[in-house]
Amino acid sequence: MTYIGSSVKRVEDKRFITGQGRYTDDIVLPQMTYACMVRSPHAHAEIVSVDISHAEQMDGVVKIFTGKDTDAAGIGGVPCGWQVDFKNGDTMKEPPHPLLVSDKARHAGDAIAMVIAETYAQAKDAAEMVIVEYNVLPAVTNSKAARADGAPQVHADVPNNLAFDWELGNPREEVDAAIAGAHHVTTLEFINQRVICNAIEPRSAIGHFDTAYDKYTLYTSTQNPHLIRLLLCAFVLGLPEHKVRVVGPDVGGGFGSKIFHYTEEALVIWGSNQIKRPIKWTAERSESFVTDAAGRDHITTAKMAFDKDGNVLALSADTFANMGAYLSTFAPAVPTYLHGTLLQGLYTTPLINVSVDAVFTNTTAVDAYRGAGRPEATYLLERLMDTAALEMGRDPAELRLQNFIEPFDGVEQEGYVTQVALQYDSGNYAPVLKRGLEMVGYEQFRADQKAAEGTGKLLGIGFSTYIEACGIAPSAVVGALGARAGLFESAQVQVHPTGKVSVYSGSHSHGQGHETSFAQVVADKMGIPMEDVEIIHGDSDAVAFGMGTYGSRSLAVGGSAIVKSIEKVLEKGAKIAAHLLEASVEDLDYAEGKWTVRGTDKSVAFGDVSLTAYVPHNYPEGLEPGLDFSSFYDPANFTYPFGCHICIVEIDKESGVVKVKRFIAVDDVGNVINPMIVDGQIHGGLAQGIGQAFCEGAIYDESGQLVNGTYMDYVMPRADDLPSFEIDRTVTPCPHNPLGVKGAGEAGCIGATPAVVNAVMDALKGYGIHDVEMPVTSQKVWNIIHGS
Amino acid sequence: MVPSKFAYHKPSTVKEAIALLATHGDDSKILSGGHSLVPVLKLRLNDPEHIIDVSGIDSMGGIRDNEKSITIGANSTHGEIANNAALKEHAPMVALAASMIGDIQVRNFGTIGGSIAHADPAADWPAVLLAADANVVLSHAGGQREVDIDQFFKGLFMTAMGEEEIITAIRIPKTAFNKNSTYVKFPQPASRFALVGCAAAISNSDGYITEARVAFSGVSATPFRDSNVEKSLKGSVLNEGSIATATASVADGVSIMSDHFAAEKYRKHMAGVYARKALSALA
Incomplete structure (x- = not known):
C-alpha cells in the first residue's frame, strides 16, 4: 500500500465543511456561566479605583472578580516559557503578567475585571457598569522610542524598557572591521511591521471545576493542551497536574497565536472553583485584535558587505524587537534564537553578528506568528541581497547562486555548520532557484520588463531564497538556549483486538490535517487500510503527553514518535506471529498486513496477531499480552527546509496600484506524505506572506490606541488580491528523522514577503529609492513615483 | 459583539412605522437590512432602546418600472437592484454599483434605503444617486414628500430626513x-x-x-x-x-x-x- 506520497482527501474536512466541527465555543456544560472582561481603553493608565457596586446589582450577575481578588489569592500571573539573558549575563527582566491588573494598565485591552453572569449579554451589560477611574499616562508603542531616555516606563523596575539585550555570532569588532574594509556595503534600515494573527476562530476557554471529583477541566482553543496544563499547574495556580484535564477540541486556526498560555485560561479555571460553576469566555473579534499575541514588529538596521567579485564578506544586524507590555510564553525566543540563528541563510557569509534589544512598550504582547523569527531573518537577508544586486549592477539570481552553500546530504557529507550556532541537516540550494528561473521564464521576463518601459506600467521581479529551522526541537539544544520546556513529542499506538488502530498523538491539529497525514503514515507502515486508523489528539486525559503544534514540527517530531511506536508494535507482533507460524522471528517478513515465513506461503494476518495478543491462549511464553506502545521522540537536530520564491508585480504609474501578476514558489520540505496538504500549507503561507507585504499592519496612534482594530480597517489579504500560485518542489530528505520530512507549515510565509517587496523595488529601480515600508500600499508607491 | 438590550417592533405598514417613530423618537432606530445598523449596535457605538424593523412593510419593497422613472422600494436589497433588468437597461450605473457593494451576503441583505439613510460618505450609493438625478421619497405622518438628491446628503452621516420620516422609495428618472x-x-x-x-x-x-x-x-x-x-x-x-x-x-x-x-x-x-x-x- 502506498498512502505516503498520495493526495488523500482530508478525512477531517467532512465535519468542517458540514458545520459539524466542535470548537470550544460550541461546548455547553450544565450550569455554565459566561464571562466578559472589563478591559482598559487606555494604553497606559494607573488604576485609581474600581467600583463594581452598580454592576453587581445588574440582572443575572453571578460574581465579579477584580485584580484585588486575584492579588489576594496570591496568583502571580502567567509566566514566560523562555529565558534569554542579557549580554552581561544578567537574567532577563520578567515583570509579572497578572491575570487581572490592579495597579496599572499597560496596554489597551489589559483586563481589569472579570464579570460572570448567567448569559453573555448580561455579563456584557454588567461589564459596562463597572466604573474604573484611571489616571492616564503617556504611552509608548514604538520599540526604538521606548529605549530613549525619558520614554514612558512600562514597568517601574525595567529601566529604559529593556527586557534584555542579546547578541550572537562572530565578535562584533571582527564583523565591523570586515564591513569597513569591504568593496561594497549595502545598508538597509527597515521596519518589519506588526501583524495581527487573526485566526478565524476567536480564542475561547471554558473552566470547569467538578466538585464530585475535585477535578478541573479546561476546554481551550489551543495549539498545545499539555503545555497549557503544565504552565497552569506548575506556574500559575499551583494545581495538582493529575487533577487537571486540558482539552483543545477542534481549533479554527492558530498561526502561533494559540500556542501561548493566556490569562483568560487561568481566570476561568480559578474562577470556576470560586463559584463552583463552569465559566465560558469567548473573545469578541475586537478583543482578539487587542489581546491575541501579535507577530513581527522589528526595527532593524542591517549591513551586508561584499568583495569586488560579489562574494559576501560579512553581515551585521541590529534589531529593536517589540515585546509588547508583557513577555508572552515564547516571546524572548522569537527575535533571538529563531531569528539571529537564521542569518546565515543559504550563503557562505564567513562573518555574522546580530544584536537585539527586546523592548517593552504599551502594546499587546508580541510572540511567535507563522514562521516566528525566521520570516524576519529572511526578510532581512533577502531584502539585502536584492538591494545589493541592484546597487552593484548584478543580477540578483546570479549573485545568490554565487554565494550559495555547496550541496550536502547530511549522510555522506557533514551538515553545514553556520556562524550563528546551527548545523544545517541537508541542503541543495541551487536547484530551487534554477527551477524557479525556469518556471518564470527569466530571460523573457527581462525582455517584457524592458518592453514595458515608457508605457504606463512598470514591471518588477523579486527573489527570495530562504532557509528555516523547523521540527522544533532537540530538547537539550533548546534547553541550553533558555527554553523552560523540552520539545520532544509523544505518541501511543494502540492496536485493538480486531486489528483496528487508535493513535494518540501529542501534536495538535488546528487546520493542518493531522488526522489524514498521520493516518497515511500509520496505514502505510502497518500495511493496513487508512480506514482502520483513528488519530486522537488534543485531550490531556486521552493523550499521555505532548508538546503540541508549532514551528512546523508535527510530522517531523510527532510523526516520528508515531513511527517509533509502530516499530515497537511490529516487533512484538512478529514474536506473536512467529509463535503462531512455528517459525523464528528472523525468518519472517512483514508486508501488506501479514507476516510470512520467507520463501514459503505460510503467513498470518495482522488481525490474527492482534486478536492473539488480547486472547493469549496460544501465546509465546513470557511475553506480555496486549499490543499497545508509547514512544517519546526527541529530534537529533532541527530540520532545515528551504526554497525559492519569485514574485512578479505590475505597477500602474498613474494610480500607484500594484498587482501581483505571478508568484512562483519552489520549496524543499524533504519527503512529502500528502502533496495536496503540503500544497495547501504552501498556498496559505504564501497568502499570509504576501498579505504582510501588501495589506496587513497594526497602526497605533499617539495615545497607544490600535487605530485599525476591526476588519473595516485592518486589511487581510483576499483571494482577489492574489494570483494563482505556481508551485513546485525539490526533495532533499531530512537525514535524521525516520520519515525524512522537514515540515511545510511556515515555508510559504517565510519566503514570500521579501520576494514581494523586492519585486516592487525592482519595478521602482528608476526612482532612486532603497526601501519602501510595508505594507506597500498604492499611496506609498504613488508617492515614490511622483516624488513626494 | 452583543448589542445592548432593546425593544423590537415589526410594523407592517408605513403608517404604523411612523407612529412608532413618533412615540419613541430619539430612542429608536429604523432597521431594514441591518448592514449599517447592526455593526454599530454590536460594537455598542449606538444603543437605541427601540428597534423598528421596517423589512416587513410590503409597500417599501419591489422595483417598479414606470413610464418616466423607475421606483426602487427602500427595502430593495443591493442584490435585487444589481439584477434588475429595467435598471440595467435604463440606468446601468445603478445596477453596476449595486453589484460592487460588499459581498454576496451583504448584497442579499443590505438595502438601498438603509444605506442612504445611514449616509456613509464612502458608500457607493451617494455618487450614483447624485449622478442619476434621483429623488428620495420620504414618508411622514402627514403624507410624503420627494427630496431632490442634490438636497439630500448634508454631511458625514447626515441627511435631509426629518426625525419622524422614513425613506420609502428612491426614484430614478428614465433619462x-x-x-x-x-x-x-x-x-x-x-x-x-x-x-x-x-x-x-x-x-x-x-x-x-x-x-x-x-x-x-x-x-x-x-x-x-x-x-x-x-x-x-x-x-x-x-x-x-x-x-x-x-x-x-x-x-x-x-x-x-x-x-x-x-x-x-x-x-x-x-x-x-x-x-x-x-x-x-x-x-
Whole structure:
C-alpha cells in the first residue's frame, strides 16, 4: 500500500465543511456561566479605583472578580516559557503578567475585571457598569522610542524598557572591521511591521471545576493542551497536574497565536472553583485584535558587505524587537534564537553578528506568528541581497547562486555548520532557484520588463531564497538556549483486538490535517487500510503527553514518535506471529498486513496477531499480552527546509496600484506524505506572506490606541488580491528523522514577503529609492513615483 | 459583539412605522437590512432602546418600472437592484454599483434605503444617486414628500430626513444620461467601501454632450457632484482630449477626507484618475 506520497482527501474536512466541527465555543456544560472582561481603553493608565457596586446589582450577575481578588489569592500571573539573558549575563527582566491588573494598565485591552453572569449579554451589560477611574499616562508603542531616555516606563523596575539585550555570532569588532574594509556595503534600515494573527476562530476557554471529583477541566482553543496544563499547574495556580484535564477540541486556526498560555485560561479555571460553576469566555473579534499575541514588529538596521567579485564578506544586524507590555510564553525566543540563528541563510557569509534589544512598550504582547523569527531573518537577508544586486549592477539570481552553500546530504557529507550556532541537516540550494528561473521564464521576463518601459506600467521581479529551522526541537539544544520546556513529542499506538488502530498523538491539529497525514503514515507502515486508523489528539486525559503544534514540527517530531511506536508494535507482533507460524522471528517478513515465513506461503494476518495478543491462549511464553506502545521522540537536530520564491508585480504609474501578476514558489520540505496538504500549507503561507507585504499592519496612534482594530480597517489579504500560485518542489530528505520530512507549515510565509517587496523595488529601480515600508500600499508607491 | 438590550417592533405598514417613530423618537432606530445598523449596535457605538424593523412593510419593497422613472422600494436589497433588468437597461450605473457593494451576503441583505439613510460618505450609493438625478421619497405622518438628491446628503452621516420620516422609495428618472452611465470604484482595501467612487452619466445629441453628471463618493464628507467637470464637458465631444481637460482639476475647492489609506493629496489625484476611467468607459 502506498498512502505516503498520495493526495488523500482530508478525512477531517467532512465535519468542517458540514458545520459539524466542535470548537470550544460550541461546548455547553450544565450550569455554565459566561464571562466578559472589563478591559482598559487606555494604553497606559494607573488604576485609581474600581467600583463594581452598580454592576453587581445588574440582572443575572453571578460574581465579579477584580485584580484585588486575584492579588489576594496570591496568583502571580502567567509566566514566560523562555529565558534569554542579557549580554552581561544578567537574567532577563520578567515583570509579572497578572491575570487581572490592579495597579496599572499597560496596554489597551489589559483586563481589569472579570464579570460572570448567567448569559453573555448580561455579563456584557454588567461589564459596562463597572466604573474604573484611571489616571492616564503617556504611552509608548514604538520599540526604538521606548529605549530613549525619558520614554514612558512600562514597568517601574525595567529601566529604559529593556527586557534584555542579546547578541550572537562572530565578535562584533571582527564583523565591523570586515564591513569597513569591504568593496561594497549595502545598508538597509527597515521596519518589519506588526501583524495581527487573526485566526478565524476567536480564542475561547471554558473552566470547569467538578466538585464530585475535585477535578478541573479546561476546554481551550489551543495549539498545545499539555503545555497549557503544565504552565497552569506548575506556574500559575499551583494545581495538582493529575487533577487537571486540558482539552483543545477542534481549533479554527492558530498561526502561533494559540500556542501561548493566556490569562483568560487561568481566570476561568480559578474562577470556576470560586463559584463552583463552569465559566465560558469567548473573545469578541475586537478583543482578539487587542489581546491575541501579535507577530513581527522589528526595527532593524542591517549591513551586508561584499568583495569586488560579489562574494559576501560579512553581515551585521541590529534589531529593536517589540515585546509588547508583557513577555508572552515564547516571546524572548522569537527575535533571538529563531531569528539571529537564521542569518546565515543559504550563503557562505564567513562573518555574522546580530544584536537585539527586546523592548517593552504599551502594546499587546508580541510572540511567535507563522514562521516566528525566521520570516524576519529572511526578510532581512533577502531584502539585502536584492538591494545589493541592484546597487552593484548584478543580477540578483546570479549573485545568490554565487554565494550559495555547496550541496550536502547530511549522510555522506557533514551538515553545514553556520556562524550563528546551527548545523544545517541537508541542503541543495541551487536547484530551487534554477527551477524557479525556469518556471518564470527569466530571460523573457527581462525582455517584457524592458518592453514595458515608457508605457504606463512598470514591471518588477523579486527573489527570495530562504532557509528555516523547523521540527522544533532537540530538547537539550533548546534547553541550553533558555527554553523552560523540552520539545520532544509523544505518541501511543494502540492496536485493538480486531486489528483496528487508535493513535494518540501529542501534536495538535488546528487546520493542518493531522488526522489524514498521520493516518497515511500509520496505514502505510502497518500495511493496513487508512480506514482502520483513528488519530486522537488534543485531550490531556486521552493523550499521555505532548508538546503540541508549532514551528512546523508535527510530522517531523510527532510523526516520528508515531513511527517509533509502530516499530515497537511490529516487533512484538512478529514474536506473536512467529509463535503462531512455528517459525523464528528472523525468518519472517512483514508486508501488506501479514507476516510470512520467507520463501514459503505460510503467513498470518495482522488481525490474527492482534486478536492473539488480547486472547493469549496460544501465546509465546513470557511475553506480555496486549499490543499497545508509547514512544517519546526527541529530534537529533532541527530540520532545515528551504526554497525559492519569485514574485512578479505590475505597477500602474498613474494610480500607484500594484498587482501581483505571478508568484512562483519552489520549496524543499524533504519527503512529502500528502502533496495536496503540503500544497495547501504552501498556498496559505504564501497568502499570509504576501498579505504582510501588501495589506496587513497594526497602526497605533499617539495615545497607544490600535487605530485599525476591526476588519473595516485592518486589511487581510483576499483571494482577489492574489494570483494563482505556481508551485513546485525539490526533495532533499531530512537525514535524521525516520520519515525524512522537514515540515511545510511556515515555508510559504517565510519566503514570500521579501520576494514581494523586492519585486516592487525592482519595478521602482528608476526612482532612486532603497526601501519602501510595508505594507506597500498604492499611496506609498504613488508617492515614490511622483516624488513626494 | 452583543448589542445592548432593546425593544423590537415589526410594523407592517408605513403608517404604523411612523407612529412608532413618533412615540419613541430619539430612542429608536429604523432597521431594514441591518448592514449599517447592526455593526454599530454590536460594537455598542449606538444603543437605541427601540428597534423598528421596517423589512416587513410590503409597500417599501419591489422595483417598479414606470413610464418616466423607475421606483426602487427602500427595502430593495443591493442584490435585487444589481439584477434588475429595467435598471440595467435604463440606468446601468445603478445596477453596476449595486453589484460592487460588499459581498454576496451583504448584497442579499443590505438595502438601498438603509444605506442612504445611514449616509456613509464612502458608500457607493451617494455618487450614483447624485449622478442619476434621483429623488428620495420620504414618508411622514402627514403624507410624503420627494427630496431632490442634490438636497439630500448634508454631511458625514447626515441627511435631509426629518426625525419622524422614513425613506420609502428612491426614484430614478428614465433619462438619456442615465441610459449612458457607469460607476467605477477605488476600494478601501479592508472594507471595500469607496476611497473614491465615481459615477458618470452623459447624454449626447449629434455627438455633443447635452448633459453631464459626474459625482463622487468617498472623496469628501459630503458626497458631491463636480460642477467644474460637468460644465467643462457640456457641449463638447466626449473623447480623450475633452476628458483630460474636464478632469484636470477634479474636486477643486472641495474639502477632501484623509486617512492612512489615502491622504488628501492622493485621494484628490485618484478622484481624477477614476473620473477619467468612468468617462473613458462612456466615450
